[in-house]
Amino acid sequence: MQRSLEFCHLLQATCPSALASFDRIIASAQGKKIALFLDYDGTLSPIVNDPEKAFMSPEMRAAVKNVAKFFPTAIVSGRSRDKVFEFVQLKELCYAGSHGMDIMLSSADSESKTEDDKETKLFQPASEFLPMIIEAYDSLVEATRSITGANVENNKFCVSVHYRNVDKQDWNSVAQLVDDVLKSFPHLKLTTGRKVLEVRPVIDWDKGKAVEFLLQSLRLDDPESVLPIYIGDDRTDEDAFKVLRERNCGYGILVSQLPKQTQAFYSLRAPSEVMEFLDSLVRWKEQQQPAHVQE
Numbered sequence: 001m002q003r004s005l006e007f008c009h010l011l012q013a014t015c016p017s018a019l020a021s022f023d024r025i026i027a028s029a030q031g032k033k034i035a036l037f038l039d040y041d042g043t044l045s046p047i048v049n050d051p052e053k054a055f056m057s058p059e060m061r062a063a064v065k066n067v068a069k070f071f072p073t074a075i076v077s078g079r080s081r082d083k084v085f086e087f088v089q090l091k092e093l094c095y096a097g098s099h100g101m102d103i104m105l106s107s108a109d110s111e112s113k114t115e116d117d118k119e120t121k122l123f124q125p126a127s128e129f130l131p132m133i134i135e136a137y138d139s140l141v142e143a144t145r146s147i148t149g150a151n152v153e154n155n156k157f158c159v160s161v162h163y164r165n166v167d168k169q170d171w172n173s174v175a176q177l178v179d180d181v182l183k184s185f186p187h188l189k190l191t192t193g194r195k196v197l198e199v200r201p202v203i204d205w206d207k208g209k210a211v212e213f214l215l216q217s218l219r220l221d222d223p224e225s226v227l228p229i230y231i232g233d234d235r236t237d238e239d240a241f242k243v244l245r246e247r248n249c250g251y252g253i254l255v256s257q258l259p260k261q262t263q264a265f266y267s268l269r270a271p272s273e274v275m276e277f278l279d280s281l282v283r284w285k286e287q288q289q290p291a292h293v294q295e
């Protein structure tokens with residue numbers, strides 16, 4: 001208990017709580033439109049052992065639905081776009097799957113329009129890698145078959161090799177097997193996340209680039225009139241935090257219970273605090289509406 005309190009102080013010291021700093025955050029949003037970017041696993045849903053069961057709560061879904069009524073909102077996830085949509089189930093959002101390599105500008109539009117219209121709303125900078133990713137997925141499944149608890153997930157333009165449920169003494173073997181497979185795929189690279197090894201194309205594209213692309217495409221790239229806020233918990237979210245910090249145009253919010261090196265400005269300790277933050281944004285916006293609009 002003592003130890004976790006100390007950690008908490010350290011994190012607060014380097015990266016203040018977004019809830020405690022809420023007034024300061026909204027003060028810098030005065031006269032601007034807030035644009036929200038939300039990671040999924042560990043941010044909107046708690047981390048669980050089975051990636052197929054990482055459901056978000058109905059309360060969190062309602063909180064995201066509510067913020068999206070007031071602010072343009074996008075989900076930016078390492079999951080495949082289809083999978084993360086299956087979890088979130090909100091048509092009013094934009095979705096960037098596969099760590100930003102599969103962007104659908106508006107899922108609401110995607111159902112009602114023709115195939116041509118759909119294509120103009122889709123951005124897939126790694127599409128040429130699709131056959132290679134399928135091949136790598138098959139090889140990784142085969143290579144890790146003998147490791148109890150290892151789980152390979154196909155995220156369309158990238159592949160996740162999970163070791164959360166693998167005995168700790170076999171973690172190095174998983175890493176070695178993945179390295180060995182990658183020797184046959186020089187155009188794929190490895191990144192790491194929360195008890196997961198992520199295999200993806202070597203292209204210069206990440207969640208940071210995806211956020212820049214979304215800001216531009218949605219005409220939200222004027223820092224004088226837009227304040228982007230990105231909330232995420234993982235290493236891959238750091239690319240997005242960095243973009244906002246370097247452009248000096250918005251805030252990254254790291255979701256973490258432990259102190260971490262981060263490019264984020266603020267922190268929240270768990271998805272429950274993310275929900276509280278989203279609810280606070282909605283309450284603040286509702287208070288700003290003239291009475292006749294609220295009725």
Ligand SMILES: O=P(O)(O)OC[C@H]1O[C@H](O[C@H]2O[C@H](CO)[C@@H](O)[C@H](O)[C@H]2O)[C@H](O)[C@@H](O)[C@@H]1O
Binds near residue numbers: 039042076236
């Ligand atoms: O960018 P994200 O939406 O955060 O996706 C990153 C990875 O998230 C998922 O894995 C993580 O969450 C799982 C469920 O809680 C957990 O079991 C796993 O250990 C975590 O690494 C997802 O399954 C991966 O494919 C994503 O790359």
